[in-house]
Amino acid sequence: MDLDQLDARLPDWRDLAPTQPCTGLLLGNGASRAIWRNFAYDSLFERAQKVRNKPLGQTDLALFRSLATQSFEQVLTSLKSTVRVNAALAISSTSPLNRYYAIKEALIHAMRSVHIPFQQVPVNTLAVINRELRRYPTVYSSNYDLLCHWAVQHEPGGFADLFNGDDGFDLRALPGAGHRVLYLHGALHLLKNADASSRQRLATGSALLDGFAVNQPGDVPLFVSEGASEDKLRSIRSNDYLNWCHGQLASHVGGLCILGHKLNAEDAHLIDALRRAAPTWLAIGIFPLSDAWVVSQKRHYATLFEGLPMSFFDATSHGLCRPELNVPVPAVVGRKRR
Incomplete structure (x- = not known):
């Protein structure tokens, strides 16, 4: 051509x-x-930092930076693995599980802010x-x-x-x-x-x-x-x-x-x-x-x-x-x- x-x-x-x-x-x-047209967002990661209800916090963002990713799937998978390892080693820290729920909740709110409701299709x-x-x-x-x-x-x-x-x-x-x-x-x-x-x-x-x-x-x-x-x-x-x-x-x-x-x-x-x-x-x-x-x-x-x-x-x-x-x-x- x-x-x-x-x-x-x-x-x-x-x-x-x-x-x-x-x-x-x-x-x-x-x-x-x-x-x-609301699917025209540039970044779900950026949007999750700006949602009104429970956005990503500084501790959450530090986890993304430590894993060198903006992928929710990778961060949530890592936290889930950490929770399982802690349970196996009888480590009582609840921080990984708390961060798992906080990041997942921010993702949920970000996704709902851009997705068309089923009733409107x-x-x-x-x-x-x-x-x-x-x-x-x-x-x-x-x-x-x-x-x-x-x-x-x-x-x-x-x-x-x-x-x-x-x-x-x-x-x-x-x-x-x-x-x-x-x-x-x-x-x-x-x-x-x-x-x-x-x-x-x-x-x-x-x-x-x-x-x-x-x-x-x-x-x-x-x-x-x-x-x-x-x-x-x-x-x-x-x-x-x-x-x-x-x-x-x-x-x-x-x-x-x-x-x-x-x-x-x-x-x-x-x-x-x-x-x-x-x-x-x-x-x-x-x-x-x-x-x-x-x-x-x-x-x-x-x-x-x-x-x-x-x-x-x-x-x-x-x-x-x-x-x-x-x-x-x-x-x-x-x-x-x-």
Whole structure:
């Protein structure tokens, strides 16, 4: 692809899709933001320091710094291990457990401050997302929100249950058929067990988000929220489900549609996986913010995947990002001036 010949034209996805069928879809935060703009937060770690109810304190922040991470999953896992070691050695300190609950509570409040409530998602929106996900044998999502999971629960027939009910993720028992939604960075409905295995919360609808606060004591939410690519990959490699999902992306066969994904430096592990997979072609959605933006994004992807056949399209023409799916965020009523 000649970088000097790139222009701002973006065809409609409905015109492009029949000519370049894709066996997979890679979803990023932009796809969730198209439905709920509050998903446009820069950092959950930063937000957890600013929430009104019990934000991260200085002691909590010192733990993140000591572990050189901004990943809640890594810090909570470390604290959980410390609690178990203390119990085995009859050390009576309650500090690790107190910090576990404090950090988890800050995470809960931060997540609730950005996530769309289940009651505000129109049933038709869940039906549309469900229908669009079914167009692909495999959907890879780096989002940890509940939109895709709620949509699958809306009409689960035909989707593979990779967790076999409440038995947890087990490679030996994976179903052989069905559309697959793989959460590359985990998600709010997934939990990490003490042995680094994974299980799925069985709640549905609003209970999934509401119940995020009342998991069993010691439960660690399984989602890799942020940080450098090396940090994310470390978390991925330490978990059976995430490691398997990453391997599936790295061995993808056929065409791949990329929607709402920046694929910046913090996503280097995903970029490397895509380069190893070398999809037959890439269909990349770009939001048409301006002509200069479109050209810059085309250059970004063409440089990342030099040598791979690719086409670009208007992301807002894809069934998952059409403007009519956007749910307005209620205005925050401020205090009246005296």
